[in-house]
Amino acid sequence: MTWKANRLALRQGSLFPLCASTVAGVVIITPVLVVLWRSLTSGKLGFTVGLNATNYLRVFADKDIWPMLSNSIVYAGGSALLGTGLGGLLAWIVARTNTPGKGLVELMPLYPLLMPPIMKNIAWILLLAPKSGILNGMLEQFLGITYPVFNAFTMAGMIWVFGIACVPLGYLFLLPVFISFDPSLEESAYIAGSRPVHTMLKITFPLAIPAFISAFVLNFLRALRSFETPVLQGTPGDIKVFVSRVYDSMALEFNTGLATAYSVVLVVISALTLYFYVRATRFSERYATITGKGYRVRVIDIGPWKYVTFAAVCLYFLAGIAIPFVVLIVVSIIPFFDYDTFMSFPSHMGLNNYRTVLRHGSFINGLRNSVLLSVVIALITVFTGIVMAFTIHRTRAVGTKIFEFIGTLPLAFPPLVLSVGLVIIFVGTPLYNSLWALGLGLFVAYFPYAFRNASGAIVNIHKELDEAAWVHGARWRHVFFKITLPILKPAVGGALFYIFIEAIRNVDVAVLLTAPGLEYGPVTLFEYFRVGQWAEASAGGVIYLIILIVAVSVAKLAFRVKFSL
Amino acid sequence: MHRKSTMVTAIALSASFFFGAALAAEKAPTKEAAKETVKAPAAPAKKPGGQQVKKETGSAAATANAAKAYAQASAELYPKAKQEGNLVVYSVWDVEHLRVITEAFMKRYPGIKATFWQGRNPEIVTRALTEFQGGQASFDVVLSDNAPPVIRAAGAIMDYNTVQREVLYLHDPNMATVSLQVQALAFNTKKIKPADLPKSWEEVASPKYKGMIALDDPMRAGPLSSMLAGLKTQWKDDARLNNFIRNLKALGVPVHKSTSAMFRLVISGEYAICMPALLHDVMEEMHKGTPVNYVKTVPPVVFPRQAGIYIKAPNPNAAKLFAEWLISDEGQRTTDSIGRETSRNDFKSKTSIESAYGKTMKPLPVTDQQFLEDPKSWLDKYVKPIWEG
Numbered sequence: 001m002t003w004k005a006n007r008l009a010l011r012q013g014s015l016f017p018l019c020a021s022t023v024a025g026v027v028i029i030t031p032v033l034v035v036l037w038r039s040l041t042s043g044k045l046g047f048t049v050g051l052n053a054t055n056y057l058r059v060f061a062d063k064d065i066w067p068m069l070s071n072s073i074v075y076a077g078g079s080a081l082l083g084t085g086l087g088g089l090l091a092w093i094v095a096r097t098n099t100p101g102k103g104l105v106e107l108m109p110l111y112p113l114l115m116p117p118i119m120k121n122i123a124w125i126l127l128l129a130p131k132s133g134i135l136n137g138m139l140e141q142f143l144g145i146t147y148p149v150f151n152a153f154t155m156a157g158m159i160w161v162f163g164i165a166c167v168p169l170g171y172l173f174l175l176p177v178f179i180s181f182d183p184s185l186e187e188s189a190y191i192a193g194s195r196p197v198h199t200m201l202k203i204t205f206p207l208a209i210p211a212f213i214s215a216f217v218l219n220f221l222r223a224l225r226s227f228e229t230p231v232l233q234g235t236p237g238d239i240k241v242f243v244s245r246v247y248d249s250m251a252l253e254f255n256t257g258l259a260t261a262y263s264v265v266l267v268v269i270s271a272l273t274l275y276f277y278v279r280a281t282r283f284s285e286r287y288a289t290i291t292g293k294g295y296r297v298r299v300i301d302i303g304p305w306k307y308v309t310f311a312a313v314c315l316y317f318l319a320g321i322a323i324p325f326v327v328l329i330v331v332s333i334i335p336f337f338d339y340d341t342f343m344s345f346p347s348h349m350g351l352n353n354y355r356t357v358l359r360h361g362s363f364i365n366g367l368r369n370s371v372l373l374s375v376v377i378a379l380i381t382v383f384t385g386i387v388m389a390f391t392i393h394r395t396r397a398v399g400t401k402i403f404e405f406i407g408t409l410p411l412a413f414p415p416l417v418l419s420v421g422l423v424i425i426f427v428g429t430p431l432y433n434s435l436w437a438l439g440l441g442l443f444v445a446y447f448p449y450a451f452r453n454a455s456g457a458i459v460n461i462h463k464e465l466d467e468a469a470w471v472h473g474a475r476w477r478h479v480f481f482k483i484t485l486p487i488l489k490p491a492v493g494g495a496l497f498y499i500f501i502e503a504i505r506n507v508d509v510a511v512l513l514t515a516p517g518l519e520y521g522p523v524t525l526f527e528y529f530r531v532g533q534w535a536e537a538s539a540g541g542v543i544y545l546i547i548l549i550v551a552v553s554v555a556k557l558a559f560r561v562k563f564s565l
Numbered sequence: 566m567h568r569k570s571t572m573v574t575a576i577a578l579s580a581s582f583f584f585g586a587a588l589a590a591e592k593a594p595t596k597e598a599a600k601e602t603v604k605a606p607a608a609p610a611k612k613p614g615g616q617q618v619k620k621e622t623g624s625a626a627a628t629a630n631a632a633k634a635y636a637q638a639s640a641e642l643y644p645k646a647k648q649e650g651n652l653v654v655y656s657v658w659d660v661e662h663l664r665v666i667t668e669a670f671m672k673r674y675p676g677i678k679a680t681f682w683q684g685r686n687p688e689i690v691t692r693a694l695t696e697f698q699g700g701q702a703s704f705d706v707v708l709s710d711n712a713p714p715v716i717r718a719a720g721a722i723m724d725y726n727t728v729q730r731e732v733l734y735l736h737d738p739n740m741a742t743v744s745l746q747v748q749a750l751a752f753n754t755k756k757i758k759p760a761d762l763p764k765s766w767e768e769v770a771s772p773k774y775k776g777m778i779a780l781d782d783p784m785r786a787g788p789l790s791s792m793l794a795g796l797k798t799q800w801k802d803d804a805r806l807n808n809f810i811r812n813l814k815a816l817g818v819p820v821h822k823s824t825s826a827m828f829r830l831v832i833s834g835e836y837a838i839c840m841p842a843l844l845h846d847v848m849e850e851m852h853k854g855t856p857v858n859y860v861k862t863v864p865p866v867v868f869p870r871q872a873g874i875y876i877k878a879p880n881p882n883a884a885k886l887f888a889e890w891l892i893s894d895e896g897q898r899t900t901d902s903i904g905r906e907t908s909r910n911d912f913k914s915k916t917s918i919e920s921a922y923g924k925t926m927k928p929l930p931v932t933d934q935q936f937l938e939d940p941k942s943w944l945d946k947y948v949k950p951i952w953e954g
Contacts, residue, residue: 125830132833153819232826235782236819244822251687252786253941254694254715336855338755338834359661420691427699512692516653516704517680534829 017476018400021391024384025406028444031421032409038424039260055261065242065265072242073269075158075230076223082163084216087170088208090316093309094171095178096204097302105313107553112320113168113498114548116505117161118228119541122534123324124161125232126337128152134327137339153237162229164320166219169449172494173215176457177208179490196300207460213277214456218449221270221411242266246414256420263413270412274405325545332538353539369518373435374503377442382495384443385450386488389458390480394466407451410444415508418445423512433515445509446499453498457491458484501548627731628911634728635893642889645882647676652883654681655689656708662903663708669899670890677883686711686786693875697721702877705884708891710746711786711940713873718938722873725885729892734910734918735869735930743891744870745906747844747916747928748788749859751828756837762860766792766929769840770812779827779836780813782820783948786940788841792866793948794936795929803947810951832857841866845904845916861922867930870908 042054059065090109093099112120127134130148139145151157185207189199205212223229230241242265249259302309331337334348341348388407392400410418422441426432431440461484469479485492646652652670656663660683667679682704684692689712696703697719707713707722716722717739727733727741735742750769752762757777763769769778781789797806821827828846831839832855847859872888874881890896897907901914913920918928936943 126833129830129833129835132830132835231822235822236779236830238819247687248785250691252784252944254687254690256691335853336832336850337829338832338856416688416691420695423692423695424699427696427701432701433703511684511688514682516655516682 017387017391017395017480020384021388021400021403024388024447025403027440028410028447029406031418031425031444032413033421034424035256035260035413035417035421036264038421039257039264041257055255055258056264058258059261059265062245064240065245065262068240068242068245069265071155071234071239072224074155075162075234075239075241076220078155078159079162079166079223080216080219082159083166083219084170084173084212086163086316087167087172087215088174088205088212090167090313091171091174091178092200092204093313095175096300097306097309098299099302099306099309099313101310105310108313108317109171109320110168110497110552111317111549112164113501114545114552115321115324116541117165117226118232119328119537119545120161120165120324121228121232122537123327124157125152126327126331126342127323128157132339134339134342137343141343151237152233153239154233155237155239157237158229158233158239161233162223162226166222167316167320169219169222169498170212170215172498173211173218173453173456173491174208175494176488176491177211177460178204180460180487196302210459211456214452217273217277217408218411218452220273221266221408221448224266224269225412225414227414243414246417250416256417259414259417259420263417266414267409267412270408271405274408277404325542328538329542331535332542334535336535353535354543356536357540357543369435370504373439373442374500377439377446377503378496378500381443381446381450381499382454382492385447385452385495386454386458386485386492387480388451389454390476390484392455393458394463394479394484395476404455407455408448411448415445416512419509419512422509426513433518435518438510438513441509441513442503442506445506446503449499449502450495453491453495454488457488461487497552504548624911631729631732631892631909631911632894635889638728638889639886639893642882642886643674646674646880646886649880649883650676650678651880652677652679652706652887653704653880654679654706654708654887655693655704655712656681656683657686657689657710657712658683658708658905659903662905665903666891666899669895670887673890673895674886677886679883679887690715694719694721697875697877700877702879704875705878705880706887707873707875708743708870710868710870711937713740713871714934714937715939717873721876723876723878723881725874725888727889727892729889729909732909732911733892734908735867735932737869737871740871740873741888741892742869742908743872743888743896744900744908746868746870747906747918747921748792748841748866748868749844749847749921750863751831751839751842751847751857751859753831753834753837754856754858756834763838764860764862766796766840766863767809769838770809770816772816774838775816775818777837778816778818778840779831779838780816780818780820780840781824781827782822783810783813783952784944785822786944787822788824788843788866788868790940790944790948791868791931791936792841792929794933794943795866795931797947798931798933799929806947807951810948814952844921845906848916848921849904859921861926864927864929865918865922867918867928869931870905 039055040051040053042052087109094102094106094109099105125133128136128150130136130151130153133148133150133152135150136148139149152161186199186203189203190196194202225243225246227243227247230239230244233239234241235244242262246259246262246266249255249262330342330345332353333350334341334345335350335352385407388403392403413421419441422437422444423432426437426440431437465483465487466479469483474482652667654663654667658666660681663681663683667681671677671679682692686709689707689709693704693707693712693716697716707716713722722740724739725741726738727736730736730738733742734745750763750766763771763774781787783789783793793806793810796809797803800806821830824841824843825846827836828839828842830836831842832850842857842859844859844865847857850857872884872891874884874888878884891900892908894912897909897912897914901907901912901916904916906916907914915921918926922928931937933943
């Protein structure tokens with residue numbers, strides 16, 4: 001970079017976003033560095049001895065990790081591909097086609113986000129279990145098929161359940177791209193004689209690649225470190241995944257250092273996927289779909305296919321939330337689950353499970369704390385994520401690509417490992433056992449989602465918009481608040497929604513950071529899932545889902561939150 | 566380049582500041598922990614503490630003695646505990662159960678404010694030992710099953726021998742056993758006839774049960790590994806134990822890392838036999854009319870649930886009072902009311918061994934010190950070579 005360029009960068013006042021990103025980066029990387037340091041000490045908690053590489057030597061000597069890693073990569077890759085691909089397709093349907101019932105269709109792919117993955121796991125196990133599953137039972141009862149066609153305890157079953165859970169993230173990442181699409185790019189193709197399907201495949205979808213990869217990377221890393229699906233579905237099917245080594249190190253050996261050493265393998269995989277992402281999007285202007293020219297996004301008339309796309313969205317809605325939700329509702333009103341009782345539920349109905357849940361004093365008290373904290377964390381995290389993405393893609397400071405890695409790093413660590421780092425930092429300070437510590441923990445845990453979302457979206461804004469402002473003497477704040485932020489509005493709305501929903505049900509990070517006496521909603525609500533009381537868990541889940549569905553619908557109407565056109 | 570160096574410097578300075586602070590927070594305690602470390606490993610060797618003493622039946626005299634000793638301890642501890650004013654409990658028990666327990670305790674002993682934090686065993690151990698290494702006087706009692714012995718092995722539990730030891734089914738001279746975890750061989754009554762059921766734990770490994778059994782993962786610190794530890798102590802025959810593990814492995818049945826999820830799958834009819842289930846879960850389901858039952862001829866595995874007092878407890882008297890109260894008649898009644906098994910041999914409840922299995926039943930207690938304090942090394946030594954070999 002020349003001295004002239006540096007002076008220009010200084011004149012633009014890029015120092016604030018750079019400093020803000022640096023501070024955020026340091027907050028994020030500190031717990032990571034603490035656990036990494038810890039991995040260089042051998043011995044269990046309480047017996048720390050000097051620095052050495054024993055944990056890493058154990059990891060390298062572990063012959064079982066290769067088959068586990070290959071299982072993990074198949075599972076994470078399959079889930080991320082299914083989730084992101086389906087999410088992208090739904091985003092395109094909602095944003096670019098004349099599919100009927102826009103208001104409803106826009107929200108349908110989002111509602112499944114409200115259902116926590118563990119609830120989906122349980123519902124799909126009840127549906128797909130080989131001997132006692134509802135679907136296999138129906139096939140036997142109505143079609144006489146005795147062979148178990150469906151099996152939840154297989155790799156395909158795992159990919160299906162987690163992949164379906166990955167769809168909303170893909171949808172939220174790709175929707176803003178399709179919404180803010182400059183139609184001149186497609187019009188050029190039409191003028192050149194291209195047919196709509198061809199244009200879609202050759203122009204529209206390739207331009208969404210950065211956001212697609214961004215969502216894919218996130219979903220891939222989420223799946224890679226996810227624990228519920230491998231435990232509930234993988235273990236009974238003898239499918240061992242890598243993350244179980246991390247958890248065994250914590251649960252059996254109580255050895256944070258070893259758990260971190262195993263997590264470093266995940267960090268390496270994350271770094272490789274990020275490197276791939278950075279390489280793929282290095283010529284960001286190629287993917288800019290939002291340019292300086294005035295335009296109105298063109299909705300494609302897909303003719304009678306619009307009914308097919310409508311049916312596709314409804315199908316996803318059915319698989320993503322309606323069917324599992326109905327299963328949970330039935331399970332919550334019957335005394336116990338087996339196929340016969342499930343099918344004859346009207347004669348077994350009762351509200352005992354609801355009474356049990358509503359008598360749970362911590363349920364409502366805890367929910368108050370978590371709602372408040374989740375709103376604040378979502379706002380701060382999303383804003384900081386955009387600032388960091390802006391620093392990387394829009395300021396002229398050199399070396400900012402490191403933030404790509406730092407901003408995504410927490411995602412490589414299983415939550416329990418990450419929260420140990422946070423506890424080590426906070427213990428002995430006034431922050432320990434306070435809502436501040438919990439808030440910072442949630443910030444670190446969810447920053448990658450906000451950041452990757454902003455990063456994927458910002459790449460799609462052509463630099464000419466900023467450059468026009470720079471030429472007219474604008475400083476960073478003018479560019480950021482007057483140009484970037486307003487254009488990113490749909491992405492911001494989606495990210496706020498996503499992080500709020502994720503934070504409000506967080507248990508893994510929160511559990512070590514909540515103070516004695518501090519009731520925190522998710523910890524108490526999901527206790528039923530944790531202790532395996534599925535009937536009570538279903539009742540709690542149904543109440544929780546109804547509250548969220550009503551809250552989201554009211555918020556959408558009251559504040560006119562808009563995720564699409 | 567100027568900008569690049571500014572960027573690098575900014576990151577380096579901020580990182581060194583934050584990371585330095587974090588390391589400082591870790592470093593100071595580590596020094597302290599190093600001192601503890603010297604003592605810690607020696608603790609179990611110094612005291613044969615933690616050795617579980619089994620006393621299956623009580624006597625009227627023992628009950629009277631225990632009541633008298635509790636009254637005396639209560640009179641001594643309460644004024645001091647009241648002065649301390651607080652009690653912080655870390656526990657694996659359900660939040661609602663902890664709420665009932667702490668409220669009953671506060672009602673019995675006004676002036677003491679009891680709060681709790683709930684987590685799973687790995688979370689409890691992680692939090693407690695991180696605080697211990699950080700020199701924090703942050704909590705008073707760990708109320709759990711697997712966690713207290715592990716925390717004690719790190720030197721973070723204070724020795725406390727309960728005054729009511731005479732009436733305990735399983736007594737540990739260093740920690741109060743306030744409840745028992747009882748594991749039963751459960752089955753789905755729709756899926757298997759009583760005549761076809763296994764008559765012993767060993768018979769479960771018979772090939773005829775292949776495809777019918779849900780097995781807890783023997784390579785985790787869970788119910789099945791506890792049972793293996795109990796069988797090892799009882800059989801005193803390693804060849805027999807190895808054969809049992811080998812036969813279980815030969816069944817080629819799925820293993821589960823979540824005992825509760827496994828039990829739900831037995832209820833749903835996915836499996837016929839649950840190896841093993843928690844007795845209070847089975848009883849609760851039977852009460853609801855669920856088609857499950859347990860084999861009354863197979864000895865239940867008994868694992869202690871203890872109240873370990875933290876070595877740096879800010880309110881040690883309140884902690885001792887709480888442990889004593891939990892073992893007292895009132896405490897046991899409260900424990901029974903939330904569906905948890907009591908620890909006294911003179912307390913009658915539906916989940917007591919005597920009422921669930923009859924007077925003649927000889928349960929299988931888990932008393933292996935190495936298993937309780939370091940389950941990983943025990944499993945590596947006795948189970949892994951056969952299970953994964």
